[in-house]
Structures are given as structure tokens and as C-alpha cells.
Amino acid sequence: MSNEALHGHPEVVTTHDVHHDEHHVHHHKETFITKYVFSQDHKMIAKQFLITGMIWAVIGGLMSVLFRLQLGYPDQTFPWLEDILGRWAKGGKISAENYYALVTMHGTVLVFFVLTGGLSGTFANFLIPLQIGARDMASPFMNMLSYWFFFGGSIVMISSLFIQTGPFSGGWTAYPPLSALGDASPGSKTGMDLWITAMAMFVVSSLLGGLNYISTVLNMRTKGMSMTRMPLTMWALFFTAVLGVLSFPVLLSGFILLLFDRHGGTSFYLSDIYIAATKTALPNEGGSAILFQHLFWFLGHPEVYIILLPAMGMASEIISINARKPIFGYMAMVGSMFAITILAFLVWAHHMFVTGLNPFLGSVFVLLTLLIAVPSAIKVFNWLTTIWKANIKFTPGMMFALGFVSLFISGGLTGIFLGNSTLDIHLHDTYFVIAHFHIVMGVSAFFGMFAGIYHWFPKMYGRFMNNTMAYIHFWVTLAGAYLIFWPMHYEGLAGMPRRYLDYTGWESFKQFAELNKFISTVAIIVFAVQLLFIFNFFYSIFKGRKLTKPNPWGATTLEWTTPIRPGHGNWPGEIPEVHRWAYDYSKDGRDFIPQTEPIGPNESHH
Template structure:
């Protein structure tokens, strides 16, 4: 660091040659090599792109896995010889084997929850938007930020390698409950693949923690002059709460995973007791498998908000910009996110109602779970009132933002069903749960992410994405998502369980055979349309329509005061000073007033 501010706020002394030049927050350009610009970059914008593109590759893999197992579910009586050509013994006779099916489901969940919707979503937009929207040259520690990406990359490599192990990748569900996951002799997927899974996740957790520390520290310490916490855009607030959740809950998952590694490799009995595998009595005694569930869900529940909150923040921002109206209830939005963040830590046991949890204790978790409906309803109300009588521009990001609200409502309502322990006893581990979390957490967060990608693509690459392809992408995905997941509510209510390869021998579920085929067909169409999005993304990087104006969306926030293609350091001159909040749209007869514009005569301060 060339100039360091000491704790007393004075300028420190200039230190020797440009060591640590990554923190040289100067606007002057110096030639960067290919490696330092594109590979080991410490520019937050480049790191954001690295996270996004890695996340997209993972999304394609994870999505493809769902197409494969939907093929098996939709057409249980058919054989697909090409599968055997590709997967060999895993698809013997052209049918996906039970072991392989479970591995596919497990990897689909792991990849999409952690690698796409955690790293790909918050990694991308936290990195891109925090410095740009709060007015900073870069993150508090660009070096840690770079490490965060490379730990994610390492986790990705390990997880990807696990797909090619002879005994297959981890299988046992993305929640990897012991004892199944703790005992190699229990299933193929609990052998080497599970060790890879655990090591990969440990790397992933390190990545998330390094990233999260940096996000919090940057948001609280590096805001430009005038940018008080009540003036930052809601995206930044959302990312802040996300980072707090991650920093406090991921270490607990790490503890749980370390104990599981002990049980697997060192013969301890944290989670194991009185187990017989294939006629062999194991010596482990005194362990508790439920202990793992407590540790897992203490992360696992905040994790769903880690996924959802950034999407909520981006939707708020995109919606306000495209409705040309201030966001309704800014402080209520912040307050409700805080409430969600707090409640996220107090509801984990609602995933465990059927584990023999004391019903009296369960009642408290029911109450706390249902309390989440209050901040969620506040947010929905505020989004709808932001749209109300707005001057709506139906750009692709706006459509995805509105789609997000629709999905959040439909998926959220079924959460009220599942939050009640009495109903959950019946619905637990059925397709109702699958429908619920896919709509409210999976697809909704994807919509937030798409809104973000379409909205900030011009800032990332200086070009626009193609609108026609974007509209096709939106409508097919939106309708398709409902067509896939809505019917699952019915089969779930009828008691159809998750995690089975074949329901055709089951008299009571034969009625759903056609519905299953329908779902599988739609899933393939929706997957194909996601490839259209990927094509649009890469095509537009090089061939998209060029952005000619600094502020193409007419937005108030600071990222649009930078040059069209900002360099490392973001602003060529001084960082602008902020005089107002981010949501002065349609004020005093003006369409929008940028945050950098000073308060006018007779105008009240905000």
C-alpha cells in the first residue's frame, strides 16, 4: 500500500517501492499483463465477471443434471441408449440407475444452491455493485477478494473432479445427512465422492467467508462522502445482510462438516451409533445423527436467505428504476430485511419436525417460522405499491423483477403450509416441498439474478444484451417455471415422496404418470431457453449494441456516473460526493435526479 491511513486518521508515510500495488487507489493507468487483468485480477469488476461466468458454467451443468433425472422420471418405461454411451454402467441399458439418479439429484442441489445461487449470485453482484454503488475505488481488501474467487475456483475444480470418480460423486441429498454420508460401505455415493464433496465445501466456505468479510467491511467503511447508510441503494443493504448471514452461519456448517470428516476418516462417533450395515455391526456408539441436522440447518436455513436477499435487493432497485418511481417504504424494506436476517437464525428446526423433535419445542419454531410472513408481506406490499401507478418500462430486467414478485408470492404462500408442524408431518419429503422451495428460493432467485444481469450488463461490458432473445427467455422461463412446479403441489398433497427414481410400481401414484411426463417435457424446453440466455450473454459481450450514453436506464445510482467502460478505480477523477438518496424518481416534475446532484433551493434533505 503506498499511502496508508493510520488509525488516527492522518496520512501515513509513503512506504517503499510499489509492493502491494493492488491497493494503489489511483486513477492513473499502468499497463496490465493478461494474467493480472483477466486471471489473477484484483479489480472488483473483473472478479464479479469471473464469479458470474463460473456460476453460469455450473448452472448449465446443474441444469443438465435435472434434465437427465427428469428424463428418467417422465419416461420411466423408456430406455435411452445414448445415456449408456455417455455414462456407461451408470445408465446400464439406457436407464438411469438408482445410485446415479441419487447422485444427480445431490449434485443438482449442491451445485445450484451453493455454486450458482450463492457464489454466482452474491459473488457477482456484491463484487460488481458494492464499490460502484457506494462510491469506492475497490473493495476494502482487493487481495482477499481475489482469494475469495480463487478459493471458489478451487472448490469448483474439486467438485467437478468428483463427477469423474469411479464410484461416482456424493450421493445422499444435498443435505448429506449421516449416517448414510458417514459410512463408505453404505453406498457408492458415500465413498470417495463424499470426501471430495466435503473438502470442496470447506474450500467453498472459506471463499464465502473471505468474500463476506470484505463486503461487510467495505460497505461500513468505504462509502463516499455524503453516502450515509440511509442513502445507499437497497441492493447494497441486501448484500450487507446477506454477508452478515453468511459470515455467522457458514462457520457452523464448517464445524458440522469437520466432525463428519472425522467420523468418515478417523473412526470417531460424533454422528454414529448402533449401526448395522449389510449384516456387519459397527463399533461406533454414542453418536447422534440428529446433531448433524442441527448443525447443518443452522446454516441451511440462513442459506436460503443468503440466496434470496440479494435477489430481493436487485429487484427493488430494478423495479424502482423502471417504474420511474421511488421505492415504496425504503426504511420498511431495510427493516424487513433485518427482521428476515434475524429470524433466519431462529427457525432452523422447522426442517426437523419429523426427527422426533419435542412437539412443545416445535410449537416455538412454528411461531417463529410464521413470523417470517410479516416482513415478507411488507416487502411484497412495497413492491406492489412501487408498481402502482408507476410509469412502467417493460424492459427485460423489469419483467424479471415483476416475475420475481409473482414467484415470491406463490412460493411464499406454500411456506405457510410447511411452516406448520401439523401439516408438515404430512407434507414432509413430498413433492409439495420440492415445489415450494424451487419456486420461492430457486426460480425466484434466478429471476432476481436475471434481472441483475440484464440490468447491469451495460455496466459490465459496455454493450446491451439482445432484447428479442431476452423477451423469449423471460416468457418461456416464467410460464415454464409455473408449469413445472405448480403441478407438483398436487402430487405432493397426494403424498408422492421425493427422491424416488420410479413411481410406476406404485398404484396410488399411477395417476401422476402423465403429469410427470408433462413436467419433464416443459423442463427440457425451459432448459433449452436458458441456453438461449447463455448464447445471448456471450454473443452480446462481443456483438451487442454498444452503450453510447453514460446512464442508459436513467438511473440515480453512482455506478452510472462512471465512464461507460470504467477502468480499475472506477472514476477517472475524484469520487463523486453524494447529496441525496438513490430513489428521487419523478420528483418535482423531473424524471430522475442523480444522487450526485446537490439539494436545490427549497428542497428538503433526504
């Protein structure tokens, strides 16, 4: 492997690199296209992912504001909505068709395009080479392709919003037969074909990226950077990539079979169907609609951890830095992430307890699902011990990391309800589920992402983001997230089903009208505060307070040994050598000891 080439003869390699860099600086004037558009620099690709992800987040968030308007005020019309949205809000009201299109797109966009593409894409690209000490990814070209497939998928997904029959509207899980039959739902006509195309491109992007992250972490670590000296962000992003590479192809295969059912006349998922709208009995016999759910959730559950692990890794790193204290139980943190990665593949059927799954099989999945709470508990207790007797600096990154832990606890505990089939049979597909997954993988992953953005923004742009706006952003979002999702648990305990746009016709669920209004109002406020964050981000790129020293947080890791604005290749001279783990904070009376510092003769051993 290239370890030999990288580590065996560092002199040879680095001389070459130095030459290369000088060459770079003096002779290759990069054009706008190669620097900002078809860039192969991992840092620029990371920024492309981040900004595309932010645009998607605004679109996805705006969708939720629109359908929250309908949920909060089902009996009112908003004529000004029609002025802005045209046929999406005829007469100032979101129709059922558009409501379902909005919830479907909201889910798809946020789960895949923001919290997978935007989160992993940004931070795996940005941090992996910088934190392991590499000049770029294993294959910068593949990395560039990964972004452009993501971009292409985004364009196709966006375009589906503008077609005659509307975008796909059968829920982000796209269960057939609903997603297979255009006669059963107008959104399942062309909209679904575009949805599948966009998702296929997204899977390709995710695989190109994931393979790159894995090979970079395994092969391109600098001298002295053994796997167990890597910061936890690296472990988290590495496990994330492994999860993605092993599970996304299964999702793609499920989509391909769905395409065959839609256009090829096959019956993988279809059987015994009579469509009342066209008074037709379909020719398909012998398929199983449940097969798709197995294929979908075989990705779908690991996907939850694809979203969460990067947030966990970044929170671990940021908490340790700002607590000025080593992360407690480094090996236990790595071990628990490994356990989560393995178990993530063995729990998918807990989404299917009420599909008629064999009860014995269900019981196996109950056991495995609740087992995954053990590594999660270890992580929480380790974070708590990390801030015990610490010396905490409340930087915006730190606050979001602490918020992440709080939300992860709250949302994780309700997972223990839903993973238990006995309770799931009552709570499945109610607002309890909405509350659970929005807290544990929606908002908490967002908090991990915000923590990462505030923390590494100085490395990305050589400037700080504005602190006051950041603090407002944090407190309003944290309080807002709890105000929105905490009461939803009670709606779930009343059995209130998800994906209803109007509950006024239901004797059992209409008592929550006031609460729905309240939730919608808070959601709008929280969304507005996210716009403040977006403003802060772009404003600070150009006008933020400038960095005066390369290591503003006093961190030990390698990315802070690069110049304030590193060029392509990251280090102007040799890649630094690593002599210790990443968490020597407050050791032997010193505030921090960088990874690049050799172990001193009198240093205490831990």
C-alpha cells in the same frame, strides 16, 4: 476507522488517487494474467464469479434434465444417452446410483455454487464498490483469493463426478449416517470426501468474500453516503454477507465432525448401527444423527435468505428505476430485511419437525417460522405499491424483477403450509416441498439474478443484451416455471415422496405418470431457453448494441456516473460526493435526480 481518512480530508485522498490512476494508466501495462486471471479488480472478479456460476448452472440444469428424463419416462431407455454419458447411462437408462448422484449434485451445485457463489459473488463484488462510491473492495487480494477458493472448490466437486465409486449420492443435505458410511452407499466413499473438501473450500471462499463485503460497506462509503442513503441492493448484499459470515462456520464445523466420524473412529453422529451389506455391527455408540441436522440447518435456513436477499435487493432497485418511482417504504424495506436476517437464525428446526424433535420445541419454531412471513409480506406490499401509479418501462431487467415478485408470492405462501408443523407432518419430504422451495428460492432467485444480469450488463461490458431474445427468455421461463412446479403441489397433496426415481411400483403414487411426463417435457424446453440466454450473454459481450451514454436506464445511483467502461479504480477523477438517497424518481416534475446532485433550495421535502 478509515472514515476519517476517506471523508475528513477528501482533497488529500483524491489527489493521491488521481496520481495513482494516472500512474496506472501510463506506466503499468497490465498483463493478460493480472487483468483476466489473477485480477484484483472487483469488476473482473465479479465477471469471473458470474461466468463460473453460469457454467455451473448449465451443468446443474443439465443434471436435472437427465433425471427428469428418468422420472418422466421410467419404463423407457434412451440408447443415445449411453453414447454421450457412458457408464452414467448404461443401456440408455439412468441407474438408481446415478439418479441419486445426479439429484445430489444438482442440489449442491445450484444451491451453493450457482445461487450463492454465482449470485452473491457476482453482484456483491460488482455492485458494492460501484454503488457506495469506492475504488475497490477493502481487500482486493482477499477478494481474489475468494474467487480462487471458489474455483478450487469447483474443480474438486467436478472431479468427484469422474471417480470409480461415483460422486456423493446421499442428497444435498448430506445427512449422516448415510453420508458417513461408505458401506451404506457407494457415493459415500471417496465421493463424499471430495464433496466435503469442495464444500470446505467453498465455505472459505464465502467467508473471505463476506468479510470483505461487510468491511467495504461499513468503512469505504464515499462522502455523504450514509447507511440510510444506500440503495437497497447494498443493504441486501450487506445482510447477505452477515448471514453468511455467521452461519457458514457452523456448517463447516458440522462437516469436520462428519470427517472425524468417517475417518477418525469418533461417534458424533453414529450410534447402534448394523450394516446388512457387510453383516457388521459398527463400534460407534452414543452419537446423535440429529446433531448433524441441527448444525446443517443452522446454516441451511439462513442459506435460503443468503440466496434470496440479493434477489430482493436487486428486484427492489430495478423495479424502482423502471417504474420511474421511488421504492415505497425504504425504511420498512431495510427494516424487513433486518428482521429477516435476525429471524433466519431462529427458524432452522422447522426442517426437523418429523425427526422426533420435542413437540414443545417444535411449537416455538412454528411461531418463529410463521413470524418471518410478516417482513416478507411487508416487502411484497411495498413492491406492489411501488408499481402503483408508476410509469413502467418493461426492460428485460424489469420484467424479471416483476417475475421475481410473482414467484416470491407463490412460493412464499406455500411456506406458510410447511412452516406449520401440523401440515408439515403430512407434507414433509413430498413433492409439495419440491414445488415450494424451487419456486421461492430456486426460480425466484434465478429471476432476481437474471434481472441483475440484464440490468447491469451494460455496466459490465459497455453493451446491451439483445432484447428480443431476452423477452423470449422471460416469457418461456416464467410460464415454464409455473407449468413445472405448480402441478407438483398436487403430487405433494397425494403424499408422493421426493427422491424416488420410479413410482410405478406404488399404488398410491403411480397415478401421476402422465403428469411426470408433461413436467419433464416442459423442463427440457425451459432448459433449452436458458441456453438461448447463455448465447445471448456471450454474443452480446462481443456483438451487442453499444452504449452511447453512460446512464442508459436513467438511474440515480453512483455506478452510472462512471465512464462507460470504467478502469480499475472506477472513477477517473475524484469519487463523487453523495447528497441524497437513491430513489428521487419523478420528484418535483423531474424524471430523476442523481445521488450526486446537491439538494436544491426549493426542493420539496419527503
